[in-house]
Amino acid sequence: MKESTTGIQPVFEARRPIKSEAIKIAETIIQAGSMLLTAGAEVYRVEETMQRMGLSIEGVKECNPYVSATGIMCTVCTEDEMATKVARIYSSERNISIINAINSLSRKCVHDHLNVLEIDRELNQIKHIPVYHAQMKSLFGAIGAGGFAVFFYGRLMDVAASFVIGWVIRECGLYFEKIRLNPFLIIIVQSFVAAIIARISHYLSMDCDVNTIIISTLMLLVPGLSITNGIRDTMMGDYLSGLVRFTESFVIAASIAIGAGLGIYAF
Numbered sequence: 001m002k003e004s005t006t007g008i009q010p011v012f013e014a015r016r017p018i019k020s021e022a023i024k025i026a027e028t029i030i031q032a033g034s035m036l037l038t039a040g041a042e043v044y045r046v047e048e049t050m051q052r053m054g055l056s057i058e059g060v061k062e063c064n065p066y067v068s069a070t071g072i073m074c075t076v077c078t079e080d081e082m083a084t085k086v087a088r089i090y091s092s093e094r095n096i097s098i099i100n101a102i103n104s105l106s107r108k109c110v111h112d113h114l115n116v117l118e119i120d121r122e123l124n125q126i127k128h129i130p131v132y133h134a135q136m137k138s139l140f141g142a143i144g145a146g147g148f149a150v151f152f153y154g155r156l157m158d159v160a161a162s163f164v165i166g167w168v169i170r171e172c173g174l175y176f177e178k179i180r181l182n183p184f185l186i187i188i189v190q191s192f193v194a195a196i197i198a199r200i201s202h203y204l205s206m207d208c209d210v211n212t213i214i215i216s217t218l219m220l221l222v223p224g225l226s227i228t229n230g231i232r233d234t235m236m237g238d239y240l241s242g243l244v245r246f247t248e249s250f251v252i253a254a255s256i257a258i259g260a261g262l263g264i265y266a267f
Contacts, residue, residue, distance in 0.1 A: 022083035026076040029054045030085045033072045039098040043067045043241040049106045056109040069244035101126045141170030148216035157208045161201040162216040188259035195263025223252040
């Protein structure tokens with residue numbers, strides 16, 4: 001507190017609270033775990049990485065993370081204090097590059113014993129790893145759909161139609177993600193569009209097999225990573241996270257069926 005120049009009313013100076021070392025460490029470890037989980041890593045991998053990074057910091061006696069598919073908690077104990085931080089995970093974007101970079105960082109932490117400032121600096125650099133451009137993602141989606149058509153013994157017209165539809169539904173997904181539409185509604189719309197265009201392709205050219213085209217394009221929407229992570233989390237004893245992954249996969253599969261069914265019977 002300091003007196004005002006008029007001498008009438010005291011003026012209070014606001015001071016920012018100083019974060020303790022344990023809080024800084026817990027925040028950094030939570031940040032690493034959140035980045036991993038958001039990028040699509042398995043729960044057991046996130047917990048193991050967080051614990052290794054936390055215990056590698058000098059002065060940390062205990063680091064106890066708890067991770068589920070939708071949230072993270074972490075308690076850090078040093079010689080003088082204890083701090084607990086919680087983070088809520090709202091969405092996920094598959095990015096194997098981030099998972100690989102943080103795994104490499106955790107090994108570096110164990111080997112070189114980085115301090116919390118160095119780890120935080122490394123994490124900020126990982127955050128800015130460049131991602132594929134939207135048009136490149138659409139191109140990969142188109143190539144993937146065309147490849148599945150070849151895999152399912154489709155003819156040349158089937159491959160061409162699948163390529164075009166793959167591009168279209170990827171563009172639809174990117175657009176609706178920008179306007180923050182519900183993810184399951186996005187999948188319903190994508191499946192609906194895929195089925196409609198496949199039916200149109202069949203009517204325009206009898207050489208197109210509508211079943212091959214629809215199956216090939218819907219393969220882009222199948223939740224393969226969620227199913228795999230659900231199985232791996234369950235086998236590692238994380239039954240709650242495994243159940244969440246399986247539920248997510250079931251809802252996505254139902255959304256695909258609803259969208260495709262509406263598209264087939266609407267045209």
